[in-house]
Amino acid sequence: MDTSALDRFLRYATYDTRSDEQSTTFPSTPGQLVLLRDLVSELKALGLDDAAIDQYGYVMATVPPTRGCEHAPVIGFIAHVDTSPEMPGHDVRPIVHRHYDGRDLLLPDDPSAILRLPDNPALAAQIGNTIVTASGLTLLGSDDKAGVAEIVAAVEYLQQHPEIPHGRVRIAFTPDEEVGRGANHFDVGRFGAICAYTLDGGSRGELEFESFSADAITVKFKGFNTHPGYAKGRMVNAIRVAADFVTRLPRDTMSPETTDGYEGYLHPYQLQPSVDCTTVKVLVRDFVTPKLKEKEAYVQRLAHEVVRDHPGSSVEFVIDESYRNMREVLERHPQVVDYARQAIRLAGMEPIEKPIRGGTDGSRLSFMGLPTPNLFAGEHNFHSRLEWVSAEDMDKAVEVIVRLCERWGRTNL
Numbered sequence: 001m002d003t004s005a006l007d008r009f010l011r012y013a014t015y016d017t018r019s020d021e022q023s024t025t026f027p028s029t030p031g032q033l034v035l036l037r038d039l040v041s042e043l044k045a046l047g048l049d050d051a052a053i054d055q056y057g058y059v060m061a062t063v064p065p066t067r068g069c070e071h072a073p074v075i076g077f078i079a080h081v082d083t084s085p086e087m088p089g090h091d092v093r094p095i096v097h098r099h100y101d102g103r104d105l106l107l108p109d110d111p112s113a114i115l116r117l118p119d120n121p122a123l124a125a126q127i128g129n130t131i132v133t134a135s136g137l138t139l140l141g142s143d144d145k146a147g148v149a150e151i152v153a154a155v156e157y158l159q160q161h162p163e164i165p166h167g168r169v170r171i172a173f174t175p176d177e178e179v180g181r182g183a184n185h186f187d188v189g190r191f192g193a194i195c196a197y198t199l200d201g202g203s204r205g206e207l208e209f210e211s212f213s214a215d216a217i218t219v220k221f222k223g224f225n226t227h228p229g230y231a232k233g234r235m236v237n238a239i240r241v242a243a244d245f246v247t248r249l250p251r252d253t254m255s256p257e258t259t260d261g262y263e264g265y266l267h268p269y270q271l272q273p274s275v276d277c278t279t280v281k282v283l284v285r286d287f288v289t290p291k292l293k294e295k296e297a298y299v300q301r302l303a304h305e306v307v308r309d310h311p312g313s314s315v316e317f318v319i320d321e322s323y324r325n326m327r328e329v330l331e332r333h334p335q336v337v338d339y340a341r342q343a344i345r346l347a348g349m350e351p352i353e354k355p356i357r358g359g360t361d362g363s364r365l366s367f368m369g370l371p372t373p374n375l376f377a378g379e380h381n382f383h384s385r386l387e388w389v390s391a392e393d394m395d396k397a398v399e400v401i402v403r404l405c406e407r408w409g410r411t412n413l
């Protein structure tokens, strides 16, 4: 299937849409608004008359139903426009490498940036294809501008092929996914779909409908500070207490460094030290939500033991819920995942189903009332200078979107 996804992607990649965790505005950076506004114009030009941007920067639009499908269920497609704050996202210069034959792909702006087949086994499936990389100094932003391009290309395809039956299809482009705020102001009611699909995944054929359940626990150790010259028998150093605690956290099991697949972990990832008070932030992850509570109880037991060994110290905890495993919601709506499997097969692939060791906007949207699994967009080496995507994978993603629209268009709930 020939689509406009590559051309669109090459254009979107040049916008600087890096998000910013420190920012308190929404969206977090003005650059995202530039692309979001231009997307409104593009959707209007494709005949989506209601395309609009709201006060938070969310773009929504409707592909009207084909005749006879007015009563089919309304479904949606979602992608995020921001790129990761971890890497430079300005002056992105996408490089198109045609007829890939397994050779090293040199990124011209940095001689040390080379994309090699032996380091990237997924490239083996791309022989003969067109690969897009960045130029060596920045990320590429296929996460998630590939998804944005695929959705717009699918809209164009549907508009050009009125013989393909489909119901009302809703489109949304969102800001600030990479800083975990992508769902914050998403108006599920206004979106008005029974389910949605994010296009924000990796290799062709991938379908993700399980994510971690996630909490963060802040462990706050209190000590007692006094002039160190006169501290004998009086000072209680909270840094020592916290260090003792971190040392006692499991390392050979239950850590990010030693787990994969369906295993959860405890991950101390931020430390704010002072003699008087030291806080340790610990990420808690598991695919089974009740097991989060077990892991949190374990952290609390451990901290209390440590405090007992440091007389005069004390400890407090704050637990923040981050997101939950979307499978808990999607299991109640089996059709949503089944139709995705069918659409992937109709596009000539075998679905590859694997759990996400993280969360997506879909994890939160699912719990906000919009069941939202994640489909492949062809992204590889996320958040890296060696990020790449292939034109053929993007076309396949467009085809999956079109087949999904058609499948739901034939459905009477």
Ligand SMILES: [Zn+2]
Residues within 6 Å of the ligand: 080, 143, 144, 177, 200
């Ligand atoms: Zn993404």
